Amino acid sequence: MSEEISIKKPTGADTPLRHFKGTLAPDEELSERRTTKDGSRSYVVLNFKFKDLEVIESVEPFPFPIAQITVGYAPPETSRGGTKFEALASSLRKLMPDNPDINLLKGKHQEWKMEEKSLRRGLTDEEGNPIMDGNQKQIWGQVPTLCWTVVAIDGLGSVEDADAEFNKFLVEMADGKTETQFYEAALTNSKVSARPNIVNAITDRKLLDTLKEMGLIERDAEGVMHALAAQPEKA
Known part of the structure; x- marks a missing residue:
């Protein structure tokens, strides 16, 4: 059966933003529970909705005053680390070592930047196909991956400081x-x-x-x- 063709705006790719400043919406829920297409499992993502956007770097023009950054979430009790969320969380812990609470970001003007981190992920070839071992299981390894990190937050200071x-x-x-x-x-x-x-x-x-x-x-x-x-x- 042929797949239905759609010309709607793409939603599956990452944002073109790489470095920006903005104010995180004060009244929006950060967490959202989603279900896989086949309904086999649920998972949680964090949606960071920014306004008053100041674009510092983007891989393509981004003339909008708002942006949403979505990051997958795994609870610390079940996560081994090495995830995009851990890259974000580690930058936040530097600014909130005594009271790490992600809700403290709400309503604050802040600066975010994508940085390359080494994450454990399934290896792929140049065409994006999984690299398999002799048992036809995908091989995993450390892969340089762009991850969101927080650079500075008004009232909490900067990661550099x-x-x-x-x-x-x-x-x-x-x-x-x-x-x-x-x-x-x-x-x-x-x-x-x-x-x-x-x-x-x-x-x-x-x-x-x-x-x-x-x-x-x-x-x-x-x-x-x-x-x-x-x-x-x-x-």
């Missing part, structure tokens, strides 16, 4: 400790555990090397870390 403040916190924690002492303290700290990328850097034994490369700490001959004074910015 939050990262700088967090680095200061890590340096203060490392000061006067050996590598083993630092990692033991860091892995039991709630601020650290709220940032999966930092936890990964710790388990990979890369975090202190990164802080050293940034010129924030140094290690003495006995293996003890010391904070370095901030360098004045050049005029």
Whole structure:
């Protein structure tokens, strides 16, 4: 049976927006439960409806004052991470470490940007066909994927400032400790555990090397870390 041809506006593709500022609608529900076409299962998506849009970057003209960004949702209890929602949530946790509540975004002017993250997904070839193993099961791997992240929120600050403040916190924690002492303290700290990328850097034994490369700490001959004074910015 032939498929019915429609010339309606496409709805299946991602938005052309890549970077924008806007105000999140204050009274709209964020979550929406949907059902697959065959009715076999339901799932939840989050719809972020923005007004007063200021387009910073778009892959095609976007002359509209409103936009809707939809992100699939998986509860933390069942999710292994590595999802588009986790990419968004991790940026939000930087701005709300003590009270992470996505509803705090409502009514606030904010800046969002798509950034490339490495997500675990089914591998495909250049034509988009699944890459199968010998048992005809799709092979999974880490795939560079564009994901929405929050850059800044009025009243909550910017992720850049939050990262700088967090680095200061890590340096203060490392000061006067050996590598083993630092990692033991860091892995039991709630601020650290709220940032999966930092936890990964710790388990990979890369975090202190990164802080050293940034010129924030140094290690003495006995293996003890010391904070370095901030360098004045050049005029």
